[in-house]
Amino acid sequence: MSLDTLIFVISVIVAVFSATMMIVQRNPIASVLYLIVSLVAQAVLYVQLGALFLGSILIIVYAGAILVLFLFIIMLLNLRGNEDLGEKSPLVSQATKFIVSILFVLELVFVVRSGYVAESIATGVADTGSTGFGSVEDVALLLFTRYLYPFELTSILLLAAIVGAVVMARRENRDIQQSMFVEQTPSETFKKGQG
Amino acid sequence: MVPVSAYLIVAIVLFGIGTVGVLISRNMIVMFMCIELMLNAANLALIAFSRSLEVMDGHAFVFLVLTVAAAEAAVGLAIVLAIYRNRETINIDRFSILKW
Numbered sequence: 001m002s003l004d005t006l007i008f009v010i011s012v013i014v015a016v017f018s019a020t021m022m023i024v025q026r027n028p029i030a031s032v033l034y035l036i037v038s039l040v041a042q043a044v045l046y047v048q049l050g051a052l053f054l055g056s057i058l059i060i061v062y063a064g065a066i067l068v069l070f071l072f073i074i075m076l077l078n079l080r081g082n083e084d085l086g087e088k089s090p091l092v093s094q095a096t097k098f099i100v101s102i103l104f105v106l107e108l109v110f111v112v113r114s115g116y117v118a119e120s121i122a123t124g125v126a127d128t129g130s131t132g133f134g135s136v137e138d139v140a141l142l143l144f145t146r147y148l149y150p151f152e153l154t155s156i157l158l159l160a161a162i163v164g165a166v167v168m169a170r171r172e173n174r175d176i177q178q179s180m181f182v183e184q185t186p187s188e189t190f191k192k193g194q195g
Numbered sequence: 196m197v198p199v200s201a202y203l204i205v206a207i208v209l210f211g212i213g214t215v216g217v218l219i220s221r222n223m224i225v226m227f228m229c230i231e232l233m234l235n236a237a238n239l240a241l242i243a244f245s246r247s248l249e250v251m252d253g254h255a256f257v258f259l260v261l262t263v264a265a266a267e268a269a270v271g272l273a274i275v276l277a278i279y280r281n282r283e284t285i286n287i288d289r290f291s292i293l294k295w
Contacts, residue, residue: 004197005197008197008201012205015205015209016205016208016209016212019209019212019213019232020212022212022216022225022228022229022232023212023215023216023219023220023225023229025225028222028224028225031224031225031228032228035228035231035232038209038232039235042209042235042239045202045205045239046239046242048197049202049242049243049245049246050246051242051245051246051254051257053254054238054242054254054257054258054261057258057261058235058238058261061261061265062231062235062261062264065265066231066264066265066268069268069269069272070224070227070228070268070272073224073272073275073276074224076276077275077276077279077285094219097215097218097219098215098219100218101211101214101215101218102211104211104214105207105208105210105211105214108207108210108211109204109207112200112203112204112207133246133249133251134251134254138251138254139251139254139255139258142251142252142254142255143255143258146252146255147252147255147259150255150259151255151258151259154259154262157262157263157266158262158265158266160266161265161266161267161269161270162269164269164270164273165269165270165272165273166273167273168270168273168274168276168277169273169276169277171280
Protein backbone atom coordinates (compact mmCIF):
# COMPACT_ATOMS: atom_id res chain seq x y z
CA MET A 1 0.00 0.00 0.00
CA SER A 2 1.57 3.20 -1.09
CA LEU A 3 1.65 6.36 0.97
CA ASP A 4 -0.98 8.02 -1.21
CA THR A 5 -3.43 5.19 -0.64
CA LEU A 6 -2.71 5.16 3.07
CA ILE A 7 -3.40 8.88 3.41
CA PHE A 8 -6.55 8.47 1.34
CA VAL A 9 -7.89 5.61 3.45
CA ILE A 10 -7.20 7.33 6.75
CA SER A 11 -8.80 10.60 5.62
CA VAL A 12 -11.85 8.80 4.27
CA ILE A 13 -12.33 6.85 7.49
CA VAL A 14 -12.04 10.01 9.57
CA ALA A 15 -14.34 12.00 7.28
CA VAL A 16 -17.09 9.39 7.09
CA PHE A 17 -16.91 8.47 10.77
CA SER A 18 -17.16 12.05 11.98
CA ALA A 19 -19.94 12.82 9.50
CA THR A 20 -21.88 9.86 10.90
CA MET A 21 -21.22 10.96 14.45
CA MET A 22 -22.42 14.43 13.51
CA ILE A 23 -25.92 13.25 12.68
CA VAL A 24 -26.29 10.85 15.61
CA GLN A 25 -25.20 13.34 18.25
CA ARG A 26 -27.95 14.88 20.33
CA ASN A 27 -25.83 17.80 21.46
CA PRO A 28 -25.55 20.40 18.67
CA ILE A 29 -22.16 21.65 19.85
CA ALA A 30 -20.73 18.15 19.54
CA SER A 31 -22.25 17.99 16.05
CA VAL A 32 -20.45 21.18 15.03
CA LEU A 33 -17.13 19.88 16.35
CA TYR A 34 -17.55 16.57 14.49
CA LEU A 35 -18.36 18.47 11.31
CA ILE A 36 -15.13 20.45 11.71
CA VAL A 37 -13.16 17.20 12.02
CA SER A 38 -14.89 15.87 8.91
CA LEU A 39 -14.07 19.04 6.98
CA VAL A 40 -10.40 18.88 7.93
CA ALA A 41 -10.26 15.29 6.65
CA GLN A 42 -11.95 16.42 3.44
CA ALA A 43 -9.36 19.19 3.11
CA VAL A 44 -6.69 16.49 3.15
CA LEU A 45 -8.49 14.84 0.23
CA TYR A 46 -8.59 18.18 -1.60
CA VAL A 47 -4.83 18.59 -1.19
CA GLN A 48 -4.33 15.04 -2.38
CA LEU A 49 -6.26 15.91 -5.51
CA GLY A 50 -3.96 18.87 -6.16
CA ALA A 51 -6.34 21.58 -4.98
CA LEU A 52 -3.95 23.22 -2.55
CA PHE A 53 -5.67 26.60 -2.54
CA LEU A 54 -9.16 25.20 -2.09
CA GLY A 55 -7.99 22.90 0.69
CA SER A 56 -6.68 25.83 2.67
CA ILE A 57 -9.81 27.85 1.86
CA LEU A 58 -11.91 24.97 3.16
CA ILE A 59 -10.14 25.05 6.50
CA ILE A 60 -9.86 28.84 6.81
CA VAL A 61 -13.31 29.84 5.59
CA TYR A 62 -15.42 26.80 6.37
CA ALA A 63 -14.00 25.39 9.57
CA GLY A 64 -12.70 28.75 10.71
CA ALA A 65 -15.56 31.11 9.92
CA ILE A 66 -18.81 29.42 8.97
CA LEU A 67 -18.81 26.75 11.66
CA VAL A 68 -17.78 29.29 14.29
CA LEU A 69 -20.90 31.18 13.20
CA PHE A 70 -22.88 28.00 13.91
CA LEU A 71 -21.26 27.76 17.34
CA PHE A 72 -22.14 31.39 18.06
CA ILE A 73 -25.79 30.80 17.19
CA ILE A 74 -25.98 27.65 19.32
CA MET A 75 -24.52 29.48 22.30
CA LEU A 76 -26.75 32.49 21.66
CA LEU A 77 -29.84 30.28 21.72
CA ASN A 78 -28.49 28.48 24.79
CA LEU A 79 -29.36 25.04 23.47
CA ARG A 80 -28.48 21.97 25.44
CA GLY A 81 -28.65 18.34 24.54
CA ASN A 82 -32.04 16.77 24.76
CA GLU A 83 -34.40 19.62 25.44
CA ASP A 84 -36.87 20.91 22.95
CA LEU A 85 -36.75 18.02 20.57
CA GLY A 86 -40.06 16.44 21.50
CA GLU A 87 -40.87 12.78 21.37
CA LYS A 88 -39.32 10.41 18.87
CA SER A 89 -41.14 10.16 15.60
CA PRO A 90 -43.04 6.92 14.90
CA LEU A 91 -41.14 3.89 13.67
CA VAL A 92 -42.83 3.76 10.27
CA SER A 93 -41.85 7.34 9.58
CA GLN A 94 -38.26 6.70 10.56
CA ALA A 95 -38.06 3.58 8.40
CA THR A 96 -39.48 5.48 5.44
CA LYS A 97 -36.87 8.16 5.81
CA PHE A 98 -34.07 5.61 5.87
CA ILE A 99 -35.44 3.76 2.85
CA VAL A 100 -35.81 6.97 0.86
CA SER A 101 -32.26 8.01 1.63
CA ILE A 102 -30.87 4.57 0.78
CA LEU A 103 -32.71 4.66 -2.54
CA PHE A 104 -31.27 8.08 -3.17
CA VAL A 105 -27.74 6.87 -2.51
CA LEU A 106 -28.29 3.82 -4.74
CA GLU A 107 -29.45 6.13 -7.50
CA LEU A 108 -26.25 8.15 -7.18
CA VAL A 109 -24.18 4.96 -7.26
CA PHE A 110 -26.03 3.87 -10.39
CA VAL A 111 -25.38 7.20 -12.08
CA VAL A 112 -21.69 7.05 -11.30
CA ARG A 113 -21.34 3.43 -12.38
CA SER A 114 -23.15 3.97 -15.65
CA GLY A 115 -21.24 7.09 -16.62
CA TYR A 116 -17.78 7.45 -18.01
CA VAL A 117 -15.13 7.59 -15.32
CA ALA A 118 -11.48 8.02 -16.10
CA GLU A 119 -9.47 5.19 -14.67
CA SER A 120 -6.73 6.76 -12.66
CA ILE A 121 -5.42 10.12 -11.68
CA ALA A 122 -1.98 11.31 -10.82
CA THR A 123 -1.90 12.35 -7.19
CA GLY A 124 1.38 14.13 -6.85
CA VAL A 125 1.02 15.54 -3.37
CA ALA A 126 2.37 18.97 -2.57
CA ASP A 127 5.21 18.98 -5.06
CA THR A 128 3.48 21.54 -7.22
CA GLY A 129 4.93 24.57 -5.50
CA SER A 130 3.49 28.00 -6.02
CA THR A 131 2.52 27.58 -9.65
CA GLY A 132 0.82 24.82 -11.57
CA PHE A 133 -2.36 22.85 -11.07
CA GLY A 134 -4.45 24.07 -8.18
CA SER A 135 -2.24 26.94 -7.15
CA VAL A 136 -3.57 30.31 -6.07
CA GLU A 137 -2.27 31.83 -9.27
CA ASP A 138 -4.13 29.46 -11.56
CA VAL A 139 -7.41 29.63 -9.65
CA ALA A 140 -7.24 33.43 -9.64
CA LEU A 141 -6.43 33.49 -13.35
CA LEU A 142 -9.48 31.36 -14.08
CA LEU A 143 -11.73 33.40 -11.80
CA PHE A 144 -10.71 36.71 -13.34
CA THR A 145 -10.80 35.66 -16.97
CA ARG A 146 -13.22 32.93 -17.95
CA TYR A 147 -15.45 33.10 -14.88
CA LEU A 148 -15.28 36.84 -14.33
CA TYR A 149 -19.01 37.37 -14.74
CA PRO A 150 -20.13 34.70 -12.21
CA PHE A 151 -17.40 35.87 -9.87
CA GLU A 152 -18.71 39.43 -9.94
CA LEU A 153 -22.27 38.19 -9.51
CA THR A 154 -21.06 36.50 -6.33
CA SER A 155 -20.59 39.92 -4.77
CA ILE A 156 -24.25 40.71 -5.38
CA LEU A 157 -25.19 37.39 -3.79
CA LEU A 158 -23.11 38.20 -0.73
CA LEU A 159 -24.62 41.68 -0.49
CA ALA A 160 -28.13 40.22 -0.66
CA ALA A 161 -27.20 37.67 2.01
CA ILE A 162 -25.86 40.37 4.31
CA VAL A 163 -28.98 42.52 3.93
CA GLY A 164 -31.21 39.47 4.33
CA ALA A 165 -29.45 38.31 7.47
CA VAL A 166 -29.64 41.77 9.03
CA VAL A 167 -33.33 42.09 8.20
CA MET A 168 -34.18 38.61 9.50
CA ALA A 169 -32.26 38.93 12.74
CA ARG A 170 -33.42 42.45 13.58
CA ARG A 171 -34.75 42.62 17.08
CA GLU A 172 -36.98 45.65 17.57
CA ASN A 173 -39.74 44.32 15.33
CA ARG A 174 -41.51 41.60 17.27
CA ASP A 175 -43.77 40.65 14.40
CA ILE A 176 -41.23 39.43 11.91
CA GLN A 177 -43.76 37.65 9.75
CA GLN A 178 -45.66 40.85 9.26
CA SER A 179 -42.64 43.06 8.68
CA MET A 180 -41.47 40.66 6.01
CA PHE A 181 -44.54 41.11 3.87
CA VAL A 182 -45.82 44.56 4.80
CA GLU A 183 -43.44 47.45 4.71
CA GLN A 184 -45.04 49.37 7.52
CA THR A 185 -44.84 49.61 11.23
CA PRO A 186 -46.68 46.81 13.02
CA SER A 187 -50.35 47.61 13.32
CA GLU A 188 -52.47 46.89 16.35
CA THR A 189 -54.18 43.92 14.78
CA PHE A 190 -51.12 41.70 15.00
CA LYS A 191 -50.01 41.35 18.57
CA LYS A 192 -47.65 38.93 20.18
CA GLY A 193 -49.37 35.79 21.33
CA GLN A 194 -51.55 35.46 18.30
CA GLY A 195 -49.20 33.10 16.52
CA MET B 196 -2.51 6.34 -7.37
CA VAL B 197 -6.04 6.43 -6.05
CA PRO B 198 -8.62 6.05 -8.84
CA VAL B 199 -11.08 8.86 -9.28
CA SER B 200 -13.98 6.50 -8.72
CA ALA B 201 -12.82 6.09 -5.12
CA TYR B 202 -13.19 9.82 -4.57
CA LEU B 203 -16.63 9.70 -6.18
CA ILE B 204 -17.69 6.90 -3.84
CA VAL B 205 -16.51 8.96 -0.87
CA ALA B 206 -18.52 11.90 -2.20
CA ILE B 207 -21.60 9.70 -2.54
CA VAL B 208 -21.23 8.37 0.99
CA LEU B 209 -20.84 11.85 2.45
CA PHE B 210 -23.79 13.12 0.43
CA GLY B 211 -25.88 10.17 1.63
CA ILE B 212 -24.96 10.85 5.24
CA GLY B 213 -26.00 14.45 4.74
CA THR B 214 -29.30 13.37 3.23
CA VAL B 215 -30.04 11.01 6.10
CA GLY B 216 -29.16 13.78 8.53
CA VAL B 217 -31.53 16.27 6.92
CA LEU B 218 -34.33 13.71 6.93
CA ILE B 219 -34.00 12.33 10.45
CA SER B 220 -32.84 15.41 12.31
CA ARG B 221 -35.34 17.59 14.12
CA ASN B 222 -32.84 20.19 15.20
CA MET B 223 -32.85 22.97 12.66
CA ILE B 224 -29.18 23.82 13.17
CA VAL B 225 -28.12 20.23 12.63
CA MET B 226 -30.17 20.22 9.43
CA PHE B 227 -28.23 23.24 8.21
CA MET B 228 -24.96 21.50 9.04
CA CYS B 229 -26.05 18.46 7.03
CA ILE B 230 -26.79 20.73 4.07
CA GLU B 231 -23.27 22.10 4.37
CA LEU B 232 -21.96 18.54 4.35
CA MET B 233 -23.91 17.79 1.16
CA LEU B 234 -22.45 20.86 -0.53
CA ASN B 235 -18.99 19.70 0.46
CA ALA B 236 -19.59 16.25 -0.98
CA ALA B 237 -20.50 17.89 -4.29
CA ASN B 238 -17.31 19.96 -4.05
CA LEU B 239 -15.25 16.82 -3.56
CA ALA B 240 -16.74 15.29 -6.70
CA LEU B 241 -16.04 18.47 -8.66
CA ILE B 242 -12.41 18.55 -7.56
CA ALA B 243 -11.95 14.84 -8.32
CA PHE B 244 -13.26 15.32 -11.85
CA SER B 245 -11.18 18.44 -12.24
CA ARG B 246 -8.07 16.45 -11.38
CA SER B 247 -9.04 13.50 -13.53
CA LEU B 248 -9.69 15.63 -16.63
CA GLU B 249 -6.74 17.95 -15.92
CA VAL B 250 -8.80 21.10 -16.30
CA MET B 251 -9.18 23.62 -13.53
CA ASP B 252 -12.73 24.78 -14.20
CA GLY B 253 -13.97 22.64 -11.35
CA HIS B 254 -11.92 24.71 -8.93
CA ALA B 255 -13.76 27.85 -10.01
CA PHE B 256 -17.07 26.08 -9.49
CA VAL B 257 -16.01 24.96 -6.02
CA PHE B 258 -15.07 28.52 -5.20
CA LEU B 259 -18.54 29.72 -6.18
CA VAL B 260 -20.19 26.89 -4.23
CA LEU B 261 -18.23 27.91 -1.13
CA THR B 262 -19.59 31.44 -1.51
CA VAL B 263 -23.14 30.15 -1.84
CA ALA B 264 -22.65 28.00 1.25
CA ALA B 265 -21.45 30.99 3.26
CA ALA B 266 -24.42 33.10 2.16
CA GLU B 267 -26.81 30.23 2.89
CA ALA B 268 -25.39 29.75 6.37
CA ALA B 269 -25.69 33.44 7.21
CA VAL B 270 -29.29 33.78 6.03
CA GLY B 271 -30.32 30.39 7.41
CA LEU B 272 -28.95 31.10 10.86
CA ALA B 273 -30.68 34.48 10.86
CA ILE B 274 -33.94 32.67 10.08
CA VAL B 275 -33.26 30.22 12.94
CA LEU B 276 -32.69 33.17 15.25
CA ALA B 277 -35.91 34.89 14.16
CA ILE B 278 -37.94 31.69 14.54
CA TYR B 279 -36.47 30.97 17.94
CA ARG B 280 -37.32 34.47 19.08
CA ASN B 281 -40.93 34.00 18.03
CA ARG B 282 -41.59 30.36 18.95
CA GLU B 283 -39.00 29.56 21.65
CA THR B 284 -38.02 26.30 19.99
CA ILE B 285 -36.03 25.07 17.03
CA ASN B 286 -37.73 21.67 16.83
CA ILE B 287 -38.63 21.34 13.18
CA ASP B 288 -41.82 19.38 13.97
CA ARG B 289 -43.34 22.46 15.59
CA PHE B 290 -43.22 24.50 12.41
CA SER B 291 -46.08 22.94 10.53
CA ILE B 292 -48.34 25.97 10.12
CA LEU B 293 -47.73 25.97 6.38
CA LYS B 294 -48.74 22.32 6.13
CA TRP B 295 -52.16 21.83 4.63
